[in-house]
Amino acid sequence: MTLGAVADDLTGAIDLATNLAGRGFRTVVAIGVPADEPEPGTDAIVAALKTRSVAADDAVAESLNAVDALARLGCRRYYVKYCSTFDSTAEGNIGPVSEAICDRLGVDSAVVVPSFPAAGRTVYQGRLFVHDKLLHESHMKDHPLNPMRESDVVSLLRPQTRHPVGAVRYEQVHAGPDRIRAALDAETAGGARLVVVDAVTNEDLVAIAAATEKDAVVTGGSGLAAGFIGPRADDPDSVRSGGRAAPPRAVIVGSVSAASQGQVEHARAHLPFRELDVTAARDDLGRHVEALGQWAQKQWNDEPERPVLISSGQVRGHDPELSRVVEHANAALAVELARRGARQFVIGGGETSGAVINALGIRQLTIGRELAPGVAWASGTAPRGGPPGEVTYDVILKSGNFGAPDLFTAAWKELA
Numbered sequence: 253m254t255l256g257a258v259a260d261d262l263t264g265a266i267d268l269a270t271n272l273a274g275r276g277f278r279t280v281v282a283i284g285v286p287a288d289e290p291e292p293g294t295d296a297i298v299a300a301l302k303t304r305s306v307a308a309d310d311a312v313a314e315s316l317n318a319v320d321a322l323a324r325l326g327c328r329r330y331y332v333k334y335c336s337t338f339d340s341t342a343e344g345n346i347g348p349v350s351e352a353i354c355d356r357l358g359v360d361s362a363v364v365v366p367s368f369p370a371a372g373r374t375v376y377q378g379r380l381f382v383h384d385k386l387l388h389e390s391h392m393k394d395h396p397l398n399p400m401r402e403s404d405v406v407s408l409l410r411p412q413t414r415h416p417v418g419a420v421r422y423e424q425v426h427a428g429p430d431r432i433r434a435a436l437d438a439e440t441a442g443g444a445r446l447v448v449v450d451a452v453t454n455e456d457l458v459a460i461a462a463a464t465e466k467d468a469v470v471t472g473g474s475g476l477a478a479g480f481i482g483p484r485a486d487d488p489d490s491v492r493s494g495g496r497a498a499p500p501r502a503v504i505v506g507s508v509s510a511a512s513q514g515q516v517e518h519a520r521a522h523l524p525f526r527e528l529d530v531t532a533a534r535d536d537l538g539r540h541v542e543a544l545g546q547w548a549q550k551q552w553n554d555e556p557e558r559p560v561l562i563s564s565g566q567v568r569g570h571d572p573e574l575s576r577v578v579e580h581a582n583a584a585l586a587v588e589l590a591r592r593g594a595r596q597f598v599i600g601g602g603e604t605s606g607a608v609i610n611a612l613g614i615r616q617l618t619i620g621r622e623l624a625p626g627v628a629w630a631s632g633t634a635p636r637g638g639p640p641g642e643v644t645y646d647v648i649l650k651s652g653n654f655g656a657p658d659l660f661t662a663a664w665k666e667l668a
């Protein structure tokens with residue numbers, strides 16, 4: 253049975269696909285609502301949507317389209333993937349989307365498991381932690397699109413549903429799958445449709461996965477997948493396809509997260525670096541992007557294997573419109589670099605990655621070597637655009653806060 257997943261952004265989809273691959277699922281990521289039959293032998297299809305920051309009605313409609321498409325492709329079990337920091341719009345899309353999918357499939361209730369301990373996200377007594385900080389005290393309090401000012405997951409979810417929100421606390425999770433199942437059933441009997449489940453360690457996630465293995469819908473960050481047992485769990489390396497493209501190489505960072513900015517700081521010492529000038533991009537996008545393209549070409553002429561690094565820098569203040577301008581600029585930059593031959597990209601940030609992949613015309617990705625929790629190389633093809641034929645790209649699409657400080661320089665070794 254193929255597992256179907258609906259992810260609310262692209263890097264989140266890659267994150268989930270990486271964890272599924274690590275558990276022995278041969279996984280493809282479809283960009284948008286899946287249209288194509290997956291290759292024979294596919295165990296999981298993750299639909300990468302762009303619904304985290306849109307109006308709830310639009311997020312619901314797009315998510316249902318994706319579930320219907322996954323059902324047509326043979327999926328019978330579904331994973332609703334949102335961010336491990338539970339971010340969405342102020343009104344929130346996680347409740348409406350999860351409930352609509354349950355309704356569509358005739359399912360009474362589903363677990364809510366944001367926890368991803370390997371990336372420092374844990375839920376204890378309903379409170380979401382990012383490493384040692386409560387969510388509302390973490391970097392997420394200043395996120396440019398979805399600032400998070402509350403850490404209690406039940407409180408975050410309550411305004412997003414007309415039903416009571418259930419909770420299964422750590423004491424019950426720790427007591428194992430049978431107790432978790434009994435607690436979930438009691439919450440559902442009490443009228444809850446969405447039940448927030450604590451998880452602090454991978455063992456907790458394994459227990460929750462066992463307790464819910466017959467549930468047709470589960471929801472969460474990618475962590476819960478670490479508890480799944482895939483069809484090729486004995487040999488997870490067999491599901492990975494290697495790097496297929498060749499240099500030139502570029503790192504494009506539109507992510508403003510602390511981890512990405514640290515990675516830029518580290519890589520600047522080693523790679524040719526330029527900052528995308530936000531004002532110049534807004535005033536004359538074509539000219540600015542062309543200038544960056546010429547600069548990159550010169551670096552590649554001097555050292556063909558050496559990646560260039562371009563970052564759009566720090567956001568000042570909360571300005572969604574400016575964020576869109578920068579996304580558009582980063583996407584145009586990727587197209588310009590591809591036009592000049594670039595085939596291997598590391599992209600920082602979920603929104604940025606979505607914009608870039610769409611602009612390059614990539615419709616589907618297969619997962620390759622894993623570099624860090626939730627981060628892996630992936631390969632995809634796109635129409636050549638002009639002459640007939642296809643172009644193959646190797647990409648890392650990195651969630652803002654994921655990856656070690658040296659990711660932008662170390663990643664390339666994994667392609668060899």
Ligand SMILES: Nc1ncnc2c1ncn2[C@@H]1O[C@H](COP(=O)(O)OP(=O)(O)OP(=O)(O)O)[C@@H](O)[C@H]1O
Nearest residue numbers: 507508509564566575578579601602603604651652
């Ligand atoms: N200098 C800047 N000024 C304004 N907006 C910017 C600037 N640099 C980046 N942005 C925008 O900030 C947003 C960052 O979101 P993105 O999802 O790409 O990264 P992130 O939030 O750090 O990562 P993730 O969503 O994966 O956690 C994008 O819309 C990007 O275009």
Ligand SMILES: O=C(O)[C@@H](O)C(=O)CO
Nearest residue numbers: 264267335336473602651
């Ligand atoms: O769950 C996460 O933290 C990531 O996959 C993500 O969605 C960040 O955009």
